Amino acid sequence: MSWKITCVMDEKLKFISDHLGERFSTAELCRRYGISRKTAYKWLSRYQAEGVDGLKDRPRANYEPHRTTPNEITTVLLKVKEEFPFWGPKKVHGYLIKNRPDVIWPVISTIGEIFKRHGLVVPRKYRRRVSPHTEPFKECDVANKVWSADFKGQFKIGSKGYCYPLTITDNYSRFLILCKGLARPNGNNVKKWFEKVFIEYGLPESIRTDNGSPFASTSIAGLSKLSVWWIKLGITPERIDAGEPQQNGRHERMHRTLKHQTAKPPAKSFSAQQRAFNNFMKEYNNLRPHEALNGQCPCDLFVTSKREYPHVIHEYEYPDSYYVRRVKRSGEFRFAGEILPLGTPLAGEYIALEPIDNELYQIHFNHVKLGVFDERTGRIIRPE
Secondary structure, eight states, rough: OOOSOHHHHHHHHHHHHHHHTTTHHHHHHHHHHHHOOHHHHHHHHHHHHHHGGGSSSSSOOOOOOOOOHHHHHHHHHHHHHSSSSTHHHHHHHHHHHHHOSSSSSOOOOHHHHHHHTTTTOOOOOOOOOOOOOOGGGTTOSTTTTTEEEEEEEEOTTTOEEEEEEEEEETTOOOOEEEEESSSOOOEEEEEEEEHHHOOOOOOOSSSEEEEEEOOOOOSSOOOOOOHHHHHHHHHHEOOOOOTOGGGGHHHHHHHHHHHHHHHSSOOOOOHHHHEEEEEEEEHHHHHHOOOGGGGGOOOHHOOOSSOOOOOOOOOOOOTTTSEEEEOTTSSEETTTEEEOOOOGGGOEEEEEEEETTTEEEEEEEEEEEEEEEEETTEEEEEOO
């Protein structure tokens, strides 16, 4: 039976007539008319309730008229979006709930529709995502327990060379402690800015980085001059596995937002680019609600560390049962008749060997274990 050459209403009436004649079962009628049982029962129930009028087509839209958002509310929403063009409906909603709790604001989906109507939404490209790896974040339960540091990928500033943004965040509060564009990402420049941060905010318990310079090297335990300095301050360096940036996922997520808001396109001078970084820090820390923080801002959770930066670093005191040695300028030290290499980052530093078994010694640098010296083979067993 073709529904294209006959009136739909006529076919509905024929179906009802055949059903009332009881010559065919409902299943057979459905097959003859090419409809589902659900549609058949819907027509029958409507015919029984309303007669022929119940078989007329009904609009698919909800009968309840849509509630329109008051113009004054829409104006505020558009004003916030204009002030923070990179924020989506969730961020705008959270910001207004926090700062104007006396107003009943539209739900997030409605705010999104308003932005769409005004051409303020850019469709996001689909990208495949790596399953989250939560293990590195298990101990990020208070502020200053774990900081993260990294360089956001470099980009060119006009004809002035490349900018290397050095970033530091507190993993618990997401507080962006530093975002500084450097022209040269060497150890001395980085150390200067870490010292400034330590003086202002105090010391964390540990700092998580990748395996790149100046945070790490190929020396024992991946130590670099910078991480050796951290250890002397009582900070434990943590390094993510090679090729596993998701282990520092909170910091990487901040980098994506940073790049989107400050480096597309980059500024024409270093001073202008740094102003963009500074403005981003103020917004990110003090205004931008974070979903992972239940709508709070990083400044609501971050506090200055109680561990103050010591301007004079005293030598670490090892137990009397340890054998203390000083590392030479070449990065080697002598013990049990052997000359053992540790790497130049430890040059001039005192290390200690703790007897742990027959002819086995645990090598310590302050509170960090570097490896085990096996006197039988004359070699150092590096940590896994």
